[in-house]
Amino acid sequence: MSSFSVTEPSKRSKWFAGTMVVIYALVTMVPLAWIMLTGFKSPADAISYPPKVVFEPTLEGYVNLFTTRTRQTPEFLAANPPETWYDEIVREYDMVIAGPSKFGERFLNSVIIGFGSTFLSIFLGTLAAYAFSRFKIPLADDLLFFILSTRMMPPIAVAIPIFLMYRQLGLSDTHLGMILLYTGVNISLAVWLLKGFIDEIPLEYEEAALIDGYTRFQAFYKVVLPQAATGIASTAIFCLIFAWNEYAFAVLLTSGTAQTAPPFIPTIIGVGGLDWPAVAAGATIFLLPVMIFTILLRKHLLRGITFGAVRK
Amino acid sequence: MAEVVLKNLSKSFGADVGVDNISMTIPDGAFVVLLGPTGAGKTTTLRLISGLEKSDSGEVWIDGRNVGSETPAQRDVAMVFQQYSLYPHLTVKDNLAFPLKSPILNTPADEIDRKVAEVAEVLQISHKLNNKATELSGGEMQRVSIGRALVRDPSIYLMDEPLSSLDAKLRTDLRVELKRIQANLGATMLYVTHDQIEAMTMATHVGVLSNGKLVQFGTPREIYEDPNSLYVASRLGLPRINIIPSDIFGGVPPGTNQIGMRPEHITQGSGQEAEIKRVEHLGDQTRLHLNLQGHAITTLADPETNYEPGSQIKIAPKNPLCFDADGNRIR
Numbered sequence: 275m276s277s278f279s280v281t282e283p284s285k286r287s288k289w290f291a292g293t294m295v296v297i298y299a300l301v302t303m304v305p306l307a308w309i310m311l312t313g314f315k316s317p318a319d320a321i322s323y324p325p326k327v328v329f330e331p332t333l334e335g336y337v338n339l340f341t342t343r344t345r346q347t348p349e350f351l352a353a354n355p356p357e358t359w360y361d362e363i364v365r366e367y368d369m370v371i372a373g374p375s376k377f378g379e380r381f382l383n384s385v386i387i388g389f390g391s392t393f394l395s396i397f398l399g400t401l402a403a404y405a406f407s408r409f410k411i412p413l414a415d416d417l418l419f420f421i422l423s424t425r426m427m428p429p430i431a432v433a434i435p436i437f438l439m440y441r442q443l444g445l446s447d448t449h450l451g452m453i454l455l456y457t458g459v460n461i462s463l464a465v466w467l468l469k470g471f472i473d474e475i476p477l478e479y480e481e482a483a484l485i486d487g488y489t490r491f492q493a494f495y496k497v498v499l500p501q502a503a504t505g506i507a508s509t510a511i512f513c514l515i516f517a518w519n520e521y522a523f524a525v526l527l528t529s530g531t532a533q534t535a536p537p538f539i540p541t542i543i544g545v546g547g548l549d550w551p552a553v554a555a556g557a558t559i560f561l562l563p564v565m566i567f568t569i570l571l572r573k574h575l576l577r578g579i580t581f582g583a584v585r586k
Numbered sequence: 587m588a589e590v591v592l593k594n595l596s597k598s599f600g601a602d603v604g605v606d607n608i609s610m611t612i613p614d615g616a617f618v619v620l621l622g623p624t625g626a627g628k629t630t631t632l633r634l635i636s637g638l639e640k641s642d643s644g645e646v647w648i649d650g651r652n653v654g655s656e657t658p659a660q661r662d663v664a665m666v667f668q669q670y671s672l673y674p675h676l677t678v679k680d681n682l683a684f685p686l687k688s689p690i691l692n693t694p695a696d697e698i699d700r701k702v703a704e705v706a707e708v709l710q711i712s713h714k715l716n717n718k719a720t721e722l723s724g725g726e727m728q729r730v731s732i733g734r735a736l737v738r739d740p741s742i743y744l745m746d747e748p749l750s751s752l753d754a755k756l757r758t759d760l761r762v763e764l765k766r767i768q769a770n771l772g773a774t775m776l777y778v779t780h781d782q783i784e785a786m787t788m789a790t791h792v793g794v795l796s797n798g799k800l801v802q803f804g805t806p807r808e809i810y811e812d813p814n815s816l817y818v819a820s821r822l823g824l825p826r827i828n829i830i831p832s833d834i835f836g837g838v839p840p841g842t843n844q845i846g847m848r849p850e851h852i853t854q855g856s857g858q859e860a861e862i863k864r865v866e867h868l869g870d871q872t873r874l875h876l877n878l879q880g881h882a883i884t885t886l887a888d889p890e891t892n893y894e895p896g897s898q899i900k901i902a903p904k905n906p907l908c909f910d911a912d913g914n915r916i917r
Contacts, residue, residue: 478671481638484658485665486734487688500675 306561312554320550334363335551339377339542339559343369377556380538385563386449387534388518391456395513396506398457399464400472404494406465407472408480418466425462430522437526447528455527456517463516464509471505472498507574511567518564535560588649588741588774589614590635595644597630604630606798607644612742612791615772617765619785619806621821622795628778629668631795632744635776636663648741659690664735665744668778671731672719678730679715682706685738705733708763725752729760736767743768743775749784761788782824786810794818816913819846825873825884827907834858834879838908839916845906849873852885857902865893876901 283291312320314331337360345368354370356362364371402421406414436455437446445451475498483493499506525537539556542549590612597604605627612618620628633639635646637658646653653661664685672681682702686693693701706712709729714722722730732748748764749757765788768775779785785792785806792809794802794817802809802818813819819827828849832842835858860883864875867889874893876883878901885901887893908916 476669476671478667478669479673481658482665482667482671482673482734483684484638485636485663486685487659487690489657489659489689492689497673 309554309561310558313551313558315551315554317549317551320554332363332551333360335549335555337363337371338549338552339555340375341371342373342375343367344372346370375542376533376538377535377542380533380535381559383449383528383532384518384534384536384560387452387456387532388514388563390449390453391460391517392510392513394453394457395460395464396468396510399461399468399509400499400502400506402461402465403468403472404498406469408477418469421462421465424458429459433523433526436523440527447530447532449532452524452528452532452534455523456513456520459520460513460516464513467509467512468502468505471502471509475501504574507571511571511575514567515564589647590649590742590774590776591645591647592631592635593645593647595631595634595646596642597634597639598642603627603798604639605634605641608795608798608800609644610793610800610803612774612776614774616790617768617775617777617788618791618793619789620776620778620793620795621780621785621809625797626795627798628795629746630798632665632746632776632778635661635742636665636744637661659688662690662741663744664738664740664742666732666735666746666748668746668748668750672722672727672734674718674720676719677715678706678711678717678719678722681719681730682715682733682737685734691738701737705736708736708767709733709760725756728752732760732764739771741774743773743777745775745777747778747780750780764788782822785822792822794821813907814915816844816846816909816915819907819909819915823848825849828852828881828883828885829909830878830881830883832908834881835903835906838906841910842908842916843911844909844913845903846909847883847903847906849885851904851906852883853902853904854885854887855900857900859898860901862893862895862897862899864895874899 311327313335314333315326315329316332316334319326319329341360341364343364348368351365351368351370356365361371405411406418411417440446440451443451445454479497479501480490480493483497484490488496519536520534521536524534528534528537535556539553539560540548542552542556592608592610592612595605595608598606608627608631610618620631622628630639634641635648637653637656637660641654648661648663672678673684676684679702682705683698685691686698686701702715703712706715709732711726711729711733714726719727719730728748728751732745735743735745749760752760761784767773768788777784777788789806791803792806793800794809796817802814804812806822809818810822813822816829820829827846829844829846832838832845835845838845858878860876860878862874863877863882865887866873866875870889872887872889872891872893874885874887876885876899883901893899910916
C-alpha cells in the first residue's frame with residue numbers, strides 16, 4: 275500500500291481503534307452484567323465458588339427486594355396454601371410475605387431528590403451562567419473562583435458542620451434538605467460548565483432578537499436557551515449522576531422519611547446475612563433511571579448543531 | 587417610516603472614541619450611506635440608533651420621540667448585521683417570521699405566511715424556506731438576514747455592510763433589489779458600506795465619518811464633486827483622486843498646498859510632461875498610469891487611442907480641488 279492520507283485513517287488503525295473500544299466496553303460492562311445476573315440467582319448460587327455463569331434463574335432476589343417475610347409454623351403454612359407465584363417462592367423457606375419492603379419508598383425518594391436537585395442546579399446554574407457570561411458583574415472573576423472553590427474540598431469534609439446545621443434547622447431527613455444539599459454541591463459544576471457553553475453562543479443572536487422586538491428575557495428564553503440545550507443536557511447528566519449515586523451524606527443525614535436508595539440497598543438482610551441476589555436486584559433497578567435519562571438526552575450530547583450560522 | 591435625528595451624539599469605549607459629537611438628520615424616506623474606514627464609528631452609530639449601545643451624551647430622535655430611555659424593541663428599528671446572525675436552531679421560514687411573532691408586533695398567522703412568502707420571493711429563497719438556517723450557503727444566509735429586516739415595516743432600516751460577504755453577481759442583483767424595495771416602500775434607511783458603487787447608486791445622502799466625527803454630509807454628487815477636505819475627496823472615486831503638490835502646475839489660490847485631480851479631470855495635449863508607465867484597456871475605458879515628476883497619476887483616455895508605455899504625454903488639471911496644508915478645501 276503506497277497511498278497515504280492525513281484525513282482518513284487506514285483500515286488497520288480503524289480496526290485497532292474498534293477493537294480497543296470493544297475491549298473497553300467489555301471491561302466496563304462485565305461488572306454491570308455480573309450484578310444483573312446475580313439478581314436472578316438463588317442465594318446459594320450467588321455466593322458459590324467457583325462463580326456460576328450458568329445457573330437456574332429465579333426471581334427470588336426481586337421478591338425479597340420488594341417484600342418483608344416472616345417464618346411460620348408448618349401448621350400455619352398447611353392451612354394457608356400459597357396464592358401467587360411470589361408466595362410460592364418464599365414458601366420454599368417456610369416463610370410468608372408479611373408486607374411490602376421499604377425499597378419502593380426509598381427508590382421514590384431517590385427520584386424526588388435526584389431529579390429535584392438536578393432541576394434546581396440547572397435552573398439556578400443557567401441563570402447564573404448567563405449573568406456571568408453576558409453582564410458586567412463587579413468582582414465577577416472572584417465570585418466565579420469562590421463558586422469553584424466550594425468544589426475544592428471533599429464534600430464529606432463539611433459533613434459534621436452540615437449535620438449539626440441541619441439538625442438545628444430541622445432539615446435532617448427531609449427531601450428539601452437533601453435537594454438543597456445536592457444542589458449546593460452541584461451548582462459550582464453547573465455554573466462553570468454552562469458558562470462555557472453560553473460563552474460560545476455569539477452575542478449577535480441576542481442583539482438580533484432584541485431588535486426583532488423581544489425583551490432580554492424573551493431573547494434568553496427563545497434564542498439562547500435552545501442553543502444551550504446541548505450544554506444543559508450534558509450538565510444535567512453530570513448533576514443527576516452525582517445526586518443519584520451520593521452515599522456518604524445520605525447515610526449521615528437520612529434514616530427514614532427521606533432516605534435514598536444507596537444507603538438502603540446494602541441493608542437488605544436475608545437468611546443468615548446479606549441477601550446478595552436482593553442487593554443485586556436493587557442495584558439493577560437503581561441503575562435504570564440514569565441509564566434511561568442518558569439515552570433520552572444522548573442526541574444533545576453530540577455537539578455541532580449550533581455551529582456555522584455566524585460568520586467568524 | 588420616519589425621520590431620524592441625531593443630536594450631538596457621543597460614545598467612547600474607555601480610551602477609544604467610538605462616535606464623537608455627531609449631529610445628523612436622516613429625512614423620512616431617505617437612503618443615507620455612511621462612509622469611512624474601519625474604526626470611523628459607522629457601526630457604533632447604527633448601534634446607538636438601535637439602542638444596542640447607550641450613548642455617553644446626546645440624543646436620538648425617531649419619529650419625533652426622544653428614544654434615549656427606550657429598549658431596542660420599543661424603538662421600532664430593523665437591523666441587518668454585518669455578520670449574518672440567523673438563529674441556527676430555526677428554519678429559514680421561522681427565522682423570517684421571528685420578528686413578526688414578537689410580542690410587540692404579534693402578527694396574525696396568515697399575515698406572517700403572506701409576508702414571509704413575499705419576502706422570500708423577492709430574495710429568491712422560496713425553495714429554501716424549510717431548510718435549517720445552518721444548511722444555507724453564505725450568500726443565502728445573508729439574504730435571509732436581509733429578509734428578516736424586510737418583513738417588518740419599521741421606522742428605519744439599519745444595515746451594516748449587508749452585501750460585503752456576497753459574490754459580485756449577487757451583490758449587484760441585491761443592490762438593485764434593495765434600492766427598488768427602499769424606493770417602493772418609501773423606507774428610511776441608514777446603510778454602512780465600504781463600496782463606492784453602492785454608495786453612489788443607492789444613496790440619497792452620504793455621510794462621511796472620520797475618527798467618530800461626521801466630516802461631511804450631502805448628496806453623493808456633492809460629496810464627489812465638492813468635498814470639503816482631502817479626506818472626503820479620497821473616500822469616493824475609483825480610480826482614486828490624484829493628489830500632487832500644488833507647485834507642479836501653479837495657478838492656484840494662495841495657501842494651497844496640494845491639489846486633487848480626479849482621473850477624469852485631467853486634460854491631455856498641453857501642460858506638464860509625464861511618462862506613461864502602464865496602459866490598462868478595460869473595454870469601456872482606458873486607464874493610463876503616469877509618472878509626473880515622481881508622482882503617480884492615474885487618468886482616463888479614449889478607448890480608441892493607442893498609447894505605448896514609455897512614451898511621453900502632456901497633461902494639465904481641469905478644475906482641480908485645492909487643499910491647504912491641513913487637508914482642508916480652499917474654494
